[in-house]
Amino acid sequence: MNILLTGATGYIGQRLLPLLVAAGHHVVCLVRDARRFEFPEGLRANISVAEGDLLRPDSLTDLPRTIDAAYYLVHSMSGHDKDFYRLEQESARNFVGYLNGTGCRQVIYLSGIANDRALSVHLRSRKAVEKVLGQAATARLTVLRASIIIGSGSASFEIIRDLVEKLPVMVTPRWLNSRCQPIGIRDVMHYLLQVLDNPAARGRSFDIGGPDVLTYRQMLLGLAEARGLRRYIITVPVLTPRLSSWWLYLVTSTTFSLAQSLVESLRNDTVADPARSIAAVVPHPCMSYAAAVRLAFQRIEQNEVVSSWSDALSSGVMKKHLMDHIQIPRYGLLQDRQTLRFTRPPQQVLQNVWSIGGERGWYKVDWLWRIRGLLDKLAGGVGLRRGRRSPTDLRAGDPLDFWRVLVADRAGGRLLLYAEMKLPGEAWLQFQVRPNDDGSHTLEQLAAFRPHGLAGRLYWYSLVPFHFIIFKGMIENIVQYDEPTASPGRTAGSGPAVSSPVRLS
Numbered sequence: 001m002n003i004l005l006t007g008a009t010g011y012i013g014q015r016l017l018p019l020l021v022a023a024g025h026h027v028v029c030l031v032r033d034a035r036r037f038e039f040p041e042g043l044r045a046n047i048s049v050a051e052g053d054l055l056r057p058d059s060l061t062d063l064p065r066t067i068d069a070a071y072y073l074v075h076s077m078s079g080h081d082k083d084f085y086r087l088e089q090e091s092a093r094n095f096v097g098y099l100n101g102t103g104c105r106q107v108i109y110l111s112g113i114a115n116d117r118a119l120s121v122h123l124r125s126r127k128a129v130e131k132v133l134g135q136a137a138t139a140r141l142t143v144l145r146a147s148i149i150i151g152s153g154s155a156s157f158e159i160i161r162d163l164v165e166k167l168p169v170m171v172t173p174r175w176l177n178s179r180c181q182p183i184g185i186r187d188v189m190h191y192l193l194q195v196l197d198n199p200a201a202r203g204r205s206f207d208i209g210g211p212d213v214l215t216y217r218q219m220l221l222g223l224a225e226a227r228g229l230r231r232y233i234i235t236v237p238v239l240t241p242r243l244s245s246w247w248l249y250l251v252t253s254t255t256f257s258l259a260q261s262l263v264e265s266l267r268n269d270t271v272a273d274p275a276r277s278i279a280a281v282v283p284h285p286c287m288s289y290a291a292a293v294r295l296a297f298q299r300i301e302q303n304e305v306v307s308s309w310s311d312a313l314s315s316g317v318m319k320k321h322l323m324d325h326i327q328i329p330r331y332g333l334l335q336d337r338q339t340l341r342f343t344r345p346p347q348q349v350l351q352n353v354w355s356i357g358g359e360r361g362w363y364k365v366d367w368l369w370r371i372r373g374l375l376d377k378l379a380g381g382v383g384l385r386r387g388r389r390s391p392t393d394l395r396a397g398d399p400l401d402f403w404r405v406l407v408a409d410r411a412g413g414r415l416l417l418y419a420e421m422k423l424p425g426e427a428w429l430q431f432q433v434r435p436n437d438d439g440s441h442t443l444e445q446l447a448a449f450r451p452h453g454l455a456g457r458l459y460w461y462s463l464v465p466f467h468f469i470i471f472k473g474m475i476e477n478i479v480q481y482d483e484p485t486a487s488p489g490r491t492a493g494s495g496p497a498v499s500s501p502v503r504l505s
Contacts, residue, residue, distance in 0.1 A: 001197065002066050004104070006030045006054070006095070007073030009037055009397065011154060012110060015185065016071065016192055021046045023193065028064050030054075038395045052098075054091040060098040067102040069196055072109045072133060075126075088125045092132040104139040106202055108195060110188070113145045113181070113207050113270040120264040130205070140202035142195045144188075144278075147209055147270035148219070150292040151185025152299040153389065159262070162252035162385070164224045169232045173244045175266040176217045176235055181209030184292030187284065194282040201281050207272035210286040216266065219289065226293045250377060252385065328416075328428045328448050334460045336447040336467050338475045346413065346433050346441045351392070352481045353415055353431045353443075354408075357401045358388035363481065364473035368466060369401075372421070376402055381422040403429065425449055425456035431478075445475045 003020055007013040008029035020027050021043050028048045031037045037049055052059045054074060074091055099107065111130055114123040126145075134141040148156045163170060191208050195201035214222070217233055224231040248259040278284075287295070342349060356362060362369045373384030384401045394400065394408040400417060406428075407416035413433035419426065430446040447467070451457045 001025045001068040002028065002064070003196075004028045004030060004064075004067045004070035004099070004102075005073070006071060007075070010073060010075075012188070012192075013071075013073050015189060016073075017047070018043060019189060019193055028067065030063070035396075038397065054094050055087065057094045057097060060094065063098060065102050067099065067104045069106040069108065070099055070104050070139070071192070072107055072129075075110075085121060085125050085128065089128050089132050092129045093136060096133060096136040100136075100138050104137075106142060106197065107133055107137055107139045108142045108144070108192065109133055110192065111143050111145045113147045113209070113272060114268075115207075115271065115273050116268040118268075120261075120268055122261050122264065123268060141205075142198075142201045142203075143205035144191055144195065145205065145207045145272075145276070146183055146188060147180045147272070148182040149185055149188055150182050150210075150289065150296060151188075152296040154185060154296075155262075156182075157293075157296055159248065159252045160219060160223050164220055164227065164229060164231060166251060167231070168229075169234065170220070171234050171236055172217075173247075173263075174235060174237055175244070175263065176220075176233065177215050178266055178269055179213055179215055180219075180270045181213050181272050182219065182289045182292065183208055183210045184287045184295065186292075186295065187286040190284055191278060191282055194284070195278075198281065204281075205276060206278035206281070207276040208278055208286075209272040210289060210292065212289045213271055214289060222289055223293055226290060226297070328430065328446070329450055332450055334449045334451060334457070336471050338445040338471050339442055340445075340475050340479050341436065341440050341442050342479045343440050344479070346435075348483075349441070349443055349479055350410060350413060350433055351483070352478045353433075354394050354410065355392055356431075356478070357403070359391055362470075362474060363477040364470050368470065373402060376421040379422040382420050423449075423456075424453070424459050425451040443475060443479055445471065445478075447471060 003025045005013055005017060005020070005027050008017060008031055013029075017027060017029065017039065026046050026048070028050055029037065029039075030050050030052055032051065032053050034049045034051050039047060048064065050063050052063055054060070072092070072095060074095070109130060111126040112123050114127050116123075119127070130141070130143050134143075150157050187210065188208070191206075195206075217235070220233060221231060242260075244263045245260040248263060252259070352363075370384060377383035377385075382399075382402050386399045386401060388394070388400050389398050394405050394415065396405055396408055398405040398408070399420075402419065402421035403417035404420050405415070406418050407414055409415075415431045417429040419428070421427075426449070428446070428448045430444075430448070432444045432446075434442050434444065436442055449456070449460050451460055
């Protein structure tokens with residue numbers, strides 16, 4: 001079958017794509033910018049990449065017209081209120097307008113459980129999108145409604161993990177007593193595959209969930225138990241939704257808009273309705289919440305996180321055309337350029353470059369980077385807490401603390417990052433390893449800033465003394481750093497046990 005996959009760069013789409021290919025389908029991936037879409041080379045023969053923006057109908061006119069089924073995985077948790085509500089429906093209508101000219105027989109939409117009467121704006125938006133897809137599309141619609149999805153890299157899991165691992169005592173709002181029915185990401189993938197081309201699933205809506213109905217309080221304590229941590233939760237009635245959003249935003253890796261959307265939605269119970277059960281159509285024993293948590297941590301410890309919620313551009317400040325910044329401008333820049341020759345194997349230095357940020361840190365005065373991240377959070381930015389998808393692997397489009405990876409050319413020895421922190425201008429950070437005639441190599445480290453007006457220039461020059469400390473020490477430590485040997489019992493998620501003679505101060 002020819003399958004159209006929207007949201008191919010998102011958390012669900014990146015996991016579903018190889019499964020569809022493995023099932024023998026040809027997948028057309030609809031993305032807004034093909035330059036930031038990377039996939040395993042082994043999938044290339046079974047994938048087509050099509051560029052289009054569902055909010056711009058004119059960009060959809062040249063898309064493929066031979067489509068048998070489509071997955072609609074376009075969600076936004078970053079918009080808010082009326083504009084968000086309208087844009088989600090407009091996107092769905094444009095999608096249907098294109099799809100009705102393709103001969104598509106089935107549309108599969110992953111939505112949210114929405115059985116309460118007084119729904120949040122985001123859950124109401126999900127239902128409105130269902131209505132557009134169901135009434136306007138000539139293809140039969142299959143809706144899978146899920147509650148909290150538990151898996152390595154999912155927004156819900158990472159927020160719960162942040163809270164539990166960072167706060168021995170949590171002062172929380174009353175919504176912590178709302179009930180939900182969490183489901184493991186592996187079970188979501190199973191249902192998404194099994195309803196495809198399934199006659200019994202066409203034209204129907206299903207609630208999917210695991211075997212446990214839990215409050216959010218029970219989920220926090222359950223994850224704490226899985227990590228061997230003792231945690232105390234105090235629930236208070238005085239935290240308004242806005243205060244709760246700020247609390248969640250400052251403590252976890254989420255963005256403020258995502259925190260605001262989550263807090264609003266968490267006021268609703270999201271428990272599956274037995275009348276909407278999928279069991280008769282796709283019999284499947286879902287894993288428990290505890291099992292899903294254990295599996296997620298296994299993937300993290302084995303460095304096998306396939307995708308993360310922060311992969312989406314909406315997790316940063318840039319919404320579109322990220323790759324337009326792939327070339328550092330030649331003029332109007334303020335720069336700090338450092339170079340260092342070295343004789344050790346270049347792959348060792350490249351590995352250090354590819355491991356920058358996250359648990360490894362930034363190789364010099366990490367406390368200054370953390371302060372910058374905290375200031376960014378307080379200013380409404382992304383901060384440092386997004387971390388990175390993998391401790392050793394980078395690909396174009398990955399988040400990297402408060403940067404976004406534009407180029408990750410390991411063979412060419414080049415890594416280019418673009419800043420997503422709050423700035424009075426635009427910033428790039430580039431690392432490049434080049435060979436010399438005498439058999440040695442040179443690492444070039446370039447920090448480039450394009451200021452916006454006087455504020456931008458004042459910002460750059462106020463940081464020049466810190467740049468002298470940070471950037472000179474950073475390139476030296478990148479070249480000299482030796483990967484430590486893991487001590488017994490150490491896991492990949494526990495941070496580096498630095499045994500190197502290099503001081504990562």
